[in-house]
Amino acid sequence: MNYFYLRPKNKSLLFIEDKIARDAVINNILALRASLDKEIPDKKLTGNLVLGTWNIREFGNTKYNGRMTESLYYIAEIISRFDLIAIQEVRTDMAEFNQMLNILGEDYGVHVSIVTQGKSGNSERLAFLYDKRTVSFKNIAGQVILPKTTKQQDQFARAPYVIRFQSGWIKFDIATVHIYYGDDVKSGAKYKKRVEEIGQIVKYFSDFYINDKGKNEADNMFILGDFNIEDTKSDTYKAATSARFAIPDSILNGNLPGSNQLQTKIYDQILYYSKYNNIKFSAAGVYNLYDTVFNDFSQYQERIEAHYGKKLAKKDFTDFRSYQMSDHLPLWIEMKTDLADSYLEYIKKSAQ
Numbered sequence: 001m002n003y004f005y006l007r008p009k010n011k012s013l014l015f016i017e018d019k020i021a022r023d024a025v026i027n028n029i030l031a032l033r034a035s036l037d038k039e040i041p042d043k044k045l046t047g048n049l050v051l052g053t054w055n056i057r058e059f060g061n062t063k064y065n066g067r068m069t070e071s072l073y074y075i076a077e078i079i080s081r082f083d084l085i086a087i088q089e090v091r092t093d094m095a096e097f098n099q100m101l102n103i104l105g106e107d108y109g110v111h112v113s114i115v116t117q118g119k120s121g122n123s124e125r126l127a128f129l130y131d132k133r134t135v136s137f138k139n140i141a142g143q144v145i146l147p148k149t150t151k152q153q154d155q156f157a158r159a160p161y162v163i164r165f166q167s168g169w170i171k172f173d174i175a176t177v178h179i180y181y182g183d184d185v186k187s188g189a190k191y192k193k194r195v196e197e198i199g200q201i202v203k204y205f206s207d208f209y210i211n212d213k214g215k216n217e218a219d220n221m222f223i224l225g226d227f228n229i230e231d232t233k234s235d236t237y238k239a240a241t242s243a244r245f246a247i248p249d250s251i252l253n254g255n256l257p258g259s260n261q262l263q264t265k266i267y268d269q270i271l272y273y274s275k276y277n278n279i280k281f282s283a284a285g286v287y288n289l290y291d292t293v294f295n296d297f298s299q300y301q302e303r304i305e306a307h308y309g310k311k312l313a314k315k316d317f318t319d320f321r322s323y324q325m326s327d328h329l330p331l332w333i334e335m336k337t338d339l340a341d342s343y344l345e346y347i348k349k350s351a352q
Helices: 020-041 069-079 095-104 190-209 235-239 297-308 313-324 340-350
Strands: 048-059 084-090 108-112 124-132 136-143 162-167 168-176 219-224 266-272 281-286 331-336
Touching: 020 069, 020 297, 048 069, 048 168, 048 219, 048 266, 048 313, 069 095, 069 190, 084 168, 084 219, 084 313, 095 124, 095 281, 108 136, 124 162, 124 168, 168 190, 190 219, 190 266, 266 331
Parallel strands: 048 084, 168 219
Antiparallel strands: 048 331, 084 124, 108 124, 136 162, 162 168, 219 266, 281 331
C-alpha cells in the first residue's frame, strides 16, 4: 500500500491538501485496518489463499461528482487483504480504478476485460487483482462467447471473464460474472431471463471446461461474482447449483449475512468444481465495511460538501456512500493451497 501519497507536500492527485481532512482519513484507514485484522484471515506467503469477490458500484461513475479521494484509499485497503479478488462494474473510464491501483502498489497484478457492448453490457468491465507474491498468472485469459447452435442463444449480458492462475499447489481456472438483473417479479420475462442466464453459464463451463473429454479441461475451477441470487430458496439459486459446481460448505453452513448493502440478499456467490476433491476451505465471510467507514453522516458531511460542491441531505447519505464504496459488500473465502502431505502419501502408496 502506497500510504506515502498522504505525506505532506506530496504533489500527487492522491494527496489530501486539508490537514484536518487528511488526519480524519488516516484515522479511518487505521480503524479499517484494525477491523480487517479481526474479520479476514491473514494472508500468508505459502499455505493459504484468501479469495474474494466484490461488485464495486459503477467504478468510474460521475454521480455525486465521482468518488472522493479518501474512498479510493478505503477500497484499496480492503482489496489489499486478498490474495486474489474478482471485481465487477469497472466502467469504461478507468481513471478512478487506476488511481486506486496506484495506492494498492506494485505487488498487485491486474487483468481487466474489455467492455461488453450493447445496452445490457452497461459500459462495464470485469477485473481480477492478485498479489503477485502468492498468485501467478498461467498465461490464459479471455471472455466467453457462446458457440452458435441450431437454436441460437443470446450472448451473456456481460461476457464472463476467465483466467488461469496458480497458488501454491493449486492450479485453477476462475471466471467472474455479473449476471443480468432485470427485476424481481418472479412471473416476469426479465426475472426468467436472469434465471436462464445463470443456468447457461454453469452449463457452459460444465460442458466446455470440466467435461473430462480431453487434456485441456480444468481440474479445478471457480465461478464467482454478482449472480443476483436472492436466497437459497430461489430459482436463481437452483440455477446456480444445477450443473457440476457447488457452493463451499463454509459459505453455506456459515450463517453468513447477505452481501447487499442491507445484508438481506445473497447476490454475490462463489462456486467451485474440484476433480480430485483436493480443494479444502476453511473460513468464509461477508465484510461489512460500513461498520467502519461512511458510517456516520456528521463525520463526513463537511468533506462531502467540499467534494460534491453543494449540500447533501442526510436522507441521501446511504445512496451517496454506495457510489463511494458500493451497494455490495465483499464476499470472501479461505482455502488451503499446500498439498504436499497428500502428495507424499500418494507417492508412498503408488510406489512399487
